[in-house]
Amino acid sequence: MCGPRRPEADFHVSENRTVRVPMMHRENLILPYFRDEELACTVVELKYTSNDSALFILPDEGKTPDVEAKLLPETLRWWRSFLRPRWITELHLPRFSISSNYKLHDILPKLGFNEVFTDKVNLSGISDTEDLLVSQVTHSAALEVNEEGTEAAGATGIDLNIRSLEVIAVHFDRPFLFAVILNDIQSIIFLGKVTNPGNRPQQ
Known part of the structure; x- marks a missing residue:
């Protein structure tokens, strides 16, 4: 119905x-x-x-x-x-509703996060896995009115x-x-x- x-x-x-x-x-x-x-x-x-x-x-x-x-x-x-x-x-x-996804691979280095996508980054604080690298960061935003x-x-x-x-x-x-x-x-x-x-x- x-x-x-x-x-x-x-x-x-x-x-x-x-x-x-x-x-x-x-x-x-x-x-x-x-x-x-x-x-x-x-x-x-x-x-x-x-x-x-x-x-x-x-x-x-x-x-x-x-x-x-x-x-x-x-x-x-x-x-x-x-x-x-x-x-x-x-x-x-x-x-209305709006939603978008943004890939931050090109944006973050411009903000000073230069090592986050390299093998120099230290991610031991969030995982015990060795040789852990960040390949991509995606931001999602949504709004409904x-x-x-x-x-x-x-x-x-x-x-x-x-x-x-x-x-x-x-x-x-x-x-x-x-x-x-x-x-x-x-x-x-x-x-x-x-x-x-x-x-x-x-x-």
Whole structure:
């Protein structure tokens, strides 16, 4: 038996292409929000159930390459410093999953790990096997965004005069960027771009 059908909405992959994708819809939220007029993008922060957070960056139409070029750690820190609680009347965000595998054989030596793939490496601390060598290091990363994994911050302790606030609706219905941040150490652990949430996760 099939479960309940999830609501779908249009996602504009490009100027000439639109796909239907499962879309989360929330109303009347108080969320950290920032409108960057210089880079022409909107930034919203959502809290995860683990108390970590994710920044979702929505470039204005045609501005994605410009925002991507400025997507540096200092830019993310600057955005976060300007985030303020705002009343969001509507938030539309597609459900999506992303996964990737990275082979680090060429990357680690550039970071100073020059002996890890040679016979000079000493791995006696992790194995009693003699002549143990590292032939390859692979890093896997995966992220899934849905109602269960992401929850909007509540309004506890925030007193706002709704009548004086600008009405804000944020629709992530075109390509956008995101960064997952580990709040305990203020470190970016996942950085990505969603161009077509209707595609299957990468293998």
